[in-house]
Amino acid sequence: MPKLGLTMTEGLIVEWMVKPGDVVQSGQTLFVVETDKISNEIEAPSAGTILRLLIEEGGTAAVGAPVAMWTGPAQGQSGPVQPESVDTSALIPVTTVVEAIPPSAKSQRPLCTPFARRLAQQAGIDLATINGSGARGRIRACDIQATVERSAAPALQPVGKGRTPQRERDLRSLIAARVSRSKAEVPHFYLSAGVRSDALAALRGELNTDPRSPRKLSITAFLGLAVGKALLLHPEANVVWRDDRAQPLEDGIAVGIAVEAPGGVMAPVVPIGSGLYDFAASLDAAIDRARRGRMGATDNGAAAIGISNVGMFNVHSLTPIIDPDQSFMLGVGAPRTVFRADENNLPVAAQEMTLNLACDHRAIDGAAAARFLATIVEMIERPVRLLLPVV
Structure with missing residues (x-):
């Protein structure tokens, strides 16, 4: 997990652009990480093959913690990360909110990143009407934004009363932690x-x-x-x-x-x-x-x-x-x-x-x-x- 700001301590992975087994090139986008300030695409520093994803979409990792294993060089190392060398003490457990969806409905539920699902809820967009541009038709945040722009919809509204967030550690939680720390420390x-x-x-x-x-x-x-x-x-x-x-x-x-x-x-x-x-x-x-x-x-x-x-x-x-x-x-x-x-x-x-x-x-x-x-x-x-x- 890269450090994207002076006070960043953890990041939220909102979307993986690769999967285990994918061969990637230098500069290719690997995943999208979200902090309380930015959403940033993280690129591969060199060529390699993705072996394993350690943090799922919607999961959070501390700065410097490994989020995936691959055959390319890791930060500060000349060779690939070995499984026995991965220190998992900095990993933060994924604590997502699981929706109560009947088994019959789960199979028909559109593939969607947590971030895109939250944007769709805020914009009042039915995910079933969107064709995702991600792997296996997964709906991404950019698909929601494009739908909003095409329909000339009004600005996205904040989550209203009675609406449940898709995950506990979302952007709102990160903002809350940041401003709370500011008022406490500054x-x-x-x-x-x-x-x-x-x-x-x-x-x-x-x-x-x-x-x-x-x-x-x-x-x-x-x-x-x-x-x-x-x-x-x-x-x-x-x-x-x-x-x-x-x-x-x-x-x-x-x-x-x-x-x-x-x-x-x-x-x-x-x-x-x-x-x-x-x-x-x-x-x-x-x-x-x-x-x-x-x-x-x-x-x-x-x-x-x-x-x-x-x-x-x-x-x-x-x-x-x-x-x-x-x-x-x-x-x-x-x-x-x-x-x-x-x-x-x-x-x-x-x-x-x-x-x-x-x-x-x-x-x-x-x-x-x-x-x-x-x-x-x-x-x-x-x-x-x-x-x-x-x-």
Whole structure:
């Protein structure tokens, strides 16, 4: 089981793309592993033959634990894994929920991966109507997504009252464990600020109506770039707490973006890039991968901060939980009309958003975090700075 994130401890195998006896080539997809953040296809590092699957679909294994045996080299070894050399102490027992299906019905039950079955339940799709693209006609998650897109169905709905998950250790359980650990281990403190968004809305409207604009820009694109440029001006904030110290992130500036996706919230990490449209293109692509359940290792990079924007739900304020891999989480609320005094001390209507910044007190102190948030506010209130180089 590969380690796909700094704090990943276990992964859920949602789909095997091979079976015992299959001869595989270097780069061929072996299985799909799901964490609380991503669903990632794991490829064969070299050619070999699959001998045995140690973890079934729907099973969980700790990072570093063997999930299969083959004739190719194992990690850190020059030859194939021998059965007597496999340490099974790191394996986590499969604890799936077995549905009460009559024996006569089991033989007619469509072959389906646990992940795809859960997506189908959430979308209200009858599995009997789908032709699976997997081995022996097995229905995969991509088949469910394709069906949803073809039928122009609305966004997948969360599991409702009375609906039973197909397995106990699904994505929801992993997310629960992650946020619980964050609240238990990370000493949160919070900063809040109101930010005028009139100028940002005006700039966005002008750019989006200009026929020379290469793409439509979302509010989140502006927010992400504002946060990224603030990190450039405050390198003391571009850190994460690791090994009992604040470690600077030296591989550039990136921002995590919370995305509502089937099965739970995903948070792809998006590099800032060289400008607004460059960042917006990377952001749109990452959001699309997250919603299709196709996030990969490139979406799980290092970032000091994540953004959770709930403004589209007309929610005015969000107090977020920090991702354990990061040091900040910025909650963004919906713009609302307020009255503020102008230069003549007369009331004027203005658009204002509420920003709530959750901070890891181990990585940063209050004064430094306040300066960082103040710069984010300034970037949003003077959005022309987002189009200029950082000086």
